[in-house]
Amino acid sequence: MDPETQSMKLTFNIHGGDFTHAGQPSSEVKKVLKQLGIDGKTIKGIVIALYEAEVNVVAHAWKGTVEVEIDESKITIIVRDEGPGIPDIELAMQAGYSTASKKVREMGFGAGMGLPNMKKNTDELIIESEVDKGTTVKMINYFL
Amino acid sequence: MSGLPTYHALKVDAVKCIGCTHCMKSCPTEAIRVIDGLAVIDHERCVYCGQCHRACPTRAFYVEQDDLEMIRSFKYRVILFPSIMIGQFPEKYSEDQIYAGLKKVGFTHVYEVEQPMQVLIDSVHEVLEDQETHKPAISIYCPAIVRLIQGRYPSLTENLILRKAPHNLAAHFAIEQLIEEGARREEIGLFYATPCIAKIAAVKSPVGERESIVDGVVNMNQLYNEVMKVIADGDAEDNSIQRENLSAEGITWSLTRGESCHFGSRSIAIDGIHNAVRFLERLENDQVHGIDFIEMRACDQSCAGGILLTGNRFMTVERLERRAKRYPAAKDIAQTTIRVDTEELKQKLILDPIKPKPHFIFGKDRVKAMEKMNKAQRIVCFLPGIDCGSCGAPNCHALAEDMVNNKAKMSDCIYLQQMWVDEGRIKAEKAFLNVQKKWGTDRFKADCNKRGRRNEGF
Numbered sequence: 001m002d003p004e005t006q007s008m009k010l011t012f013n014i015h016g017g018d019f020t021h022a023g024q025p026s027s028e029v030k031k032v033l034k035q036l037g038i039d040g041k042t043i044k045g046i047v048i049a050l051y052e053a054e055v056n057v058v059a060h061a062w063k064g065t066v067e068v069e070i071d072e073s074k075i076t077i078i079v080r081d082e083g084p085g086i087p088d089i090e091l092a093m094q095a096g097y098s099t100a101s102k103k104v105r106e107m108g109f110g111a112g113m114g115l116p117n118m119k120k121n122t123d124e125l126i127i128e129s130e131v132d133k134g135t136t137v138k139m140i141n142y143f144l
Numbered sequence: 145m146s147g148l149p150t151y152h153a154l155k156v157d158a159v160k161c162i163g164c165t166h167c168m169k170s171c172p173t174e175a176i177r178v179i180d181g182l183a184v185i186d187h188e189r190c191v192y193c194g195q196c197h198r199a200c201p202t203r204a205f206y207v208e209q210d211d212l213e214m215i216r217s218f219k220y221r222v223i224l225f226p227s228i229m230i231g232q233f234p235e236k237y238s239e240d241q242i243y244a245g246l247k248k249v250g251f252t253h254v255y256e257v258e259q260p261m262q263v264l265i266d267s268v269h270e271v272l273e274d275q276e277t278h279k280p281a282i283s284i285y286c287p288a289i290v291r292l293i294q295g296r297y298p299s300l301t302e303n304l305i306l307r308k309a310p311h312n313l314a315a316h317f318a319i320e321q322l323i324e325e326g327a328r329r330e331e332i333g334l335f336y337a338t339p340c341i342a343k344i345a346a347v348k349s350p351v352g353e354r355e356s357i358v359d360g361v362v363n364m365n366q367l368y369n370e371v372m373k374v375i376a377d378g379d380a381e382d383n384s385i386q387r388e389n390l391s392a393e394g395i396t397w398s399l400t401r402g403e404s405c406h407f408g409s410r411s412i413a414i415d416g417i418h419n420a421v422r423f424l425e426r427l428e429n430d431q432v433h434g435i436d437f438i439e440m441r442a443c444d445q446s447c448a449g450g451i452l453l454t455g456n457r458f459m460t461v462e463r464l465e466r467r468a469k470r471y472p473a474a475k476d477i478a479q480t481t482i483r484v485d486t487e488e489l490k491q492k493l494i495l496d497p498i499k500p501k502p503h504f505i506f507g508k509d510r511v512k513a514m515e516k517m518n519k520a521q522r523i524v525c526f527l528p529g530i531d532c533g534s535c536g537a538p539n540c541h542a543l544a545e546d547m548v549n550n551k552a553k554m555s556d557c558i559y560l561q562q563m564w565v566d567e568g569r570i571k572a573e574k575a576f577l578n579v580q581k582k583w584g585t586d587r588f589k590a591d592c593n594k595r596g597r598r599n600e601g602f
Contacts, residue, residue: 035517072514143510
């Protein structure tokens, strides 16, 4: 088979500070996964993890992209942003730890559950970050 | 699960349908295509919300109902109808006059379905208090919403509250009461006056029930006409005994917030199918937190906006709210008035689990499905993105999906075809034949009786 047709690729842009439109990539990805007949629980985990990643970019970074690749057995999502970066990833992974501004918290975000939630809902999570440059989050979920 | 055949309540009259795409554009599940100039419903996808029925300028959608004459074969002929129906009649008619009218039409017993309401309220409370219940719990009251969730939001089926709707409550209640009075079960015929298409389908082929409890369904607007023929202004027989289990909660149950105001410390009420779609999308993304109970109805103003109603929805709401003030609270209705075993009645309200029925899947084989989706994505690149509907599909993306499922072809897009003519790839005559095939040969003739000519648009 043509390798082109063995996977599906989707890309999205995210704008920092645009809370109104956070959630669009996760909704689109969900639609595709549903059409592929992926089971509801798996989809839910992926959507939650991606939404958290999106909100992180919106809340902390200046801009970012989402690259999604779906193949027969898994979905790989790479969320890349240009932003302040995470100085201590291990600390950020702790539930409740947050650097979100008061303004962001007042909007109902920034509870410090973003990264822990992503960890909980993905099979593989790799975070690379450089202070003042940006953060790259790679998430892999395997289908049943 | 229910082994009953799915009942297709909604049909298109081929004579009246002018293939205008209004219905196709209004459908929340993209279940309609225009084929050979006629609207065709995909019953797998249809949730019976009735948007198409509303949108149709020629009233080509119709709802099948049972022949009213069939009631004659029963000794006890019970009409079950939602309280909404009382709100349809001109205000000069009293409740007793309306009840008398229904009896003149041929019924022996008249039951508004929302009784005895406390039984259902208690039953739903039990579900909400159960630790196992998925929150937010979603009411099954509106069958169009249940079908929408099964098909488009399958993972949310586990949030549905497995307790039956008021029409079941009243049906069981009527049977118990009549048996108490000495009737035999087979002598009792139950007929439901429906405010919408979704309820017909739910009554005829219920989800989560083994069999339909009613013997026939009558459209509320037709029953309204029948009653209006015989209703009298004068003194009517006192039928208040038939309403002694009716409560304020029951009367307002079918209105927006009629359910949600009773349940959970935090609840949400949503009306309108497109609002429901947007909310379910959020709910499925796990972006709704802390809510215990969700009431969701397909029609704007809930059942007061049902498509088989006669009156104006806002006036119906006002009339019902005013009527409710004259009735007692559900909890104040005494057991001696109810007369039947409420615990037993409550047991009868439990539904079997409701299973998901995803209808947006591109086939079982994931690799093939992906191939198809990739193909559809590539096709979309060539389509104009106008979503005009001239191809017979509701939007360009739907057309692309139809193409990969071998239900449509590239030349169905009139813009693409025009470009091909321009490039000399197909002949103009051939292109016109294609369009005629889709929309009929008479379509493009001048016709001064065409719909829309005399300000019929708005």
